[in-house]
Amino acid sequence: MPTDPTGPVGADPLEDLVLRPATVSDADELAALFLASREAAFPAMPRPVHPPDEVRAWFGEVLGERPRTLPMPAERETWVAERRDGPGPGRLVGYAVVDPDWLDSLYVHPGLVGQGLGGLLLDLVKSLRPGGFGLWVFETNRPAQAFYRRHGLHVVRRTDGSENEERAPDLEMAWFGTDPVGTVRRRIDEVDDRLAALLDERAALTAAAQRLKPVSGHAGRDRRREAEIVARMSRVAERLGPDRLARIMDAVITESLDAAD
Incomplete structure (x- = not known):
């Protein structure tokens, strides 16, 4: 050689x-x-x-x-x-x-x-x-x-x-x-499909938590825990940053609680 x-x-x-x-x-x-x-x-x-x-x-x-x-x-x-x-x-x-x-x-x-x-x-x-x-x-x-x-x-x-x-x-x-635009759109569709499944799983877990907590619904929201969630996610999703993630997770939690009613 x-x-x-x-x-x-x-x-x-x-x-x-x-x-x-x-x-x-x-x-x-x-x-x-x-x-x-x-x-x-x-x-x-x-x-x-x-x-x-x-x-x-x-x-x-x-x-x-x-x-x-x-x-x-x-x-x-x-x-x-x-x-x-x-x-x-x-x-x-x-x-x-x-x-x-x-x-x-x-x-x-x-x-x-x-x-x-x-x-x-x-x-x-x-x-x-x-x-x-x-x-x-x-x-x-x-x-x-x-x-x-x-x-x-x-x-x-x-x-x-x-x-x-x-x-x-x-x-x-x-x-x-x-065909870069077509390829990116197909990948976005795949991510959205996975995201939909994860959101559904999160909503189901939120509903289970409401049945276990002493105070359920929006009155039982733990803002300190929500801040910890955003901080943890920010270490992974750096591109979005904590402010955007805080708004996203507020919407996710709000809609999950509403779905659990």
């Missing part, structure tokens, strides 16, 4: 570059590229939780070298950027793993970051998923966030990281595809 995928100093990083689907024979080099990229990105990105042998096994499953034992979409595609500046096998300098609606990962050799290769891979992903896609980026990874913003992606969600392996806060960013 080549030890310096960047080639000679001063060489054009995009010269003699080929983008192609990955093959089973790329697994070793892809694993090495992933590990080198993650190490170079620390501390903006936390270090991987899996040792090198497990990383290599993951790529083997992704590329069909062995039966899949890990959950992953059947339609997952892996593309590599291969530099061919002479006879013989090329050298892998970047890759992207693409699911039906998600960009699972995109990495560039540390020596080529900021030289256009990441944008080239991202343009490829856009051509593969013209309807749009989402991706996750760590909250601490400011350079990656800036890169994706420059290429037209938007932050749509923040989490505390409890659902990723590293347990590190992250952001969902999205490219809305060739």
Whole structure:
């Protein structure tokens, strides 16, 4: 395996570059590229939780070298950027793993970051998923966030990281595809459907609380508790802020109490 995928100093990083689907024979080099990229990105990105042998096994499953034992979409595609500046096998300098609606990962050799290769891979992903896609980026990874913003992606969600392996806060960013307004509206519809279900659940719990409290209805409202709710929600919904959330929750509580009568 080549030890310096960047080639000679001063060489054009995009010269003699080929983008192609990955093959089973790329697994070793892809694993090495992933590990080198993650190490170079620390501390903006936390270090991987899996040792090198497990990383290599993951790529083997992704590329069909062995039966899949890990959950992953059947339609997952892996593309590599291969530099061919002479006879013989090329050298892998970047890759992207693409699911039906998600960009699972995109990495560039540390020596080529900021030289256009990441944008080239991202343009490829856009051509593969013209309807749009989402991706996750760590909250601490400011350079990656800036890169994706420059290429037209938007932050749509923040989490505390409890659902990723590293347990590190992250952001969902999205490219809305060739019909961005239609894509955004579909996502809003999906959020509204979830919101309606949550509001109904909250109203049911409010009704149950009224039957348990010594003073029910609007007379039994606990303004101190409501302020605590708004403060807690403000830590999650920073974009809305405490004043807007206070008005929203006042309406939610008022209507829930009225529905409980």
